[in-house]
Amino acid sequence: MDACRADGLSPVICSAYRTREKQERLYQAEVERWQDRGYSQDNAKAEAGKAVAIPGTSEHQLGLAVDIVDINNQHLDETQESTEVQKWLMEHSWEYGFILRYPNEKSEITGIIYEPWHYRYVGREDAEQIHTLGVCLEEYLEGTF
Numbered sequence: 001m002d003a004c005r006a007d008g009l010s011p012v013i014c015s016a017y018r019t020r021e022k023q024e025r026l027y028q029a030e031v032e033r034w035q036d037r038g039y040s041q042d043n044a045k046a047e048a049g050k051a052v053a054i055p056g057t058s059e060h061q062l063g064l065a066v067d068i069v070d071i072n073n074q075h076l077d078e079t080q081e082s083t084e085v086q087k088w089l090m091e092h093s094w095e096y097g098f099i100l101r102y103p104n105e106k107s108e109i110t111g112i113i114y115e116p117w118h119y120r121y122v123g124r125e126d127a128e129q130i131h132t133l134g135v136c137l138e139e140y141l142e143g144t145f
């Protein structure tokens with residue numbers, strides 16, 4: 001955060017550690033959003049799980065993830081990727097042990113939508129490898145690259 005600010009940018013952490021209760025509330029609200037659109041409970045849960053981690057599986061609940069946005073665009077959507085803060089983070093986060101956890105075009109592998117704001121700590125060495133190889137965490141851990 002200090003290095004990003006030193007380059008004249010304004011990153012904002014909008015989500016960090018979450019309790020299980022908080023994750024359950026977020027997940028349940030997302031399930032209800034899909035049910036309101038006419039989805040059955042099972043289908044609503046399947047859709048909700050692509051955008052909000054099932055309680056017990058969130059990296060925020062684990063304490064290893066932060067959502068970071070640009071002060072000039074605090075929307076959690078794909079417009080985030082073209083902000084100056086995200087461009088900076090995508091280039092430099094590995095230097096601090098963080099990876100962009102749910103990259104574009106990896107949703108089929110991660111099971112999670114593209115989230116150009118969600119960064120996970122994996123440690124400096126692994127973050128550098130993942131960044132250099134251009135793979136997602138699943139590919140890296142399974143050696144499928």
Ligand SMILES: [Zn+2]
Pocket residue numbers: 015060065066067117118119
């Ligand atoms: Zn997140």
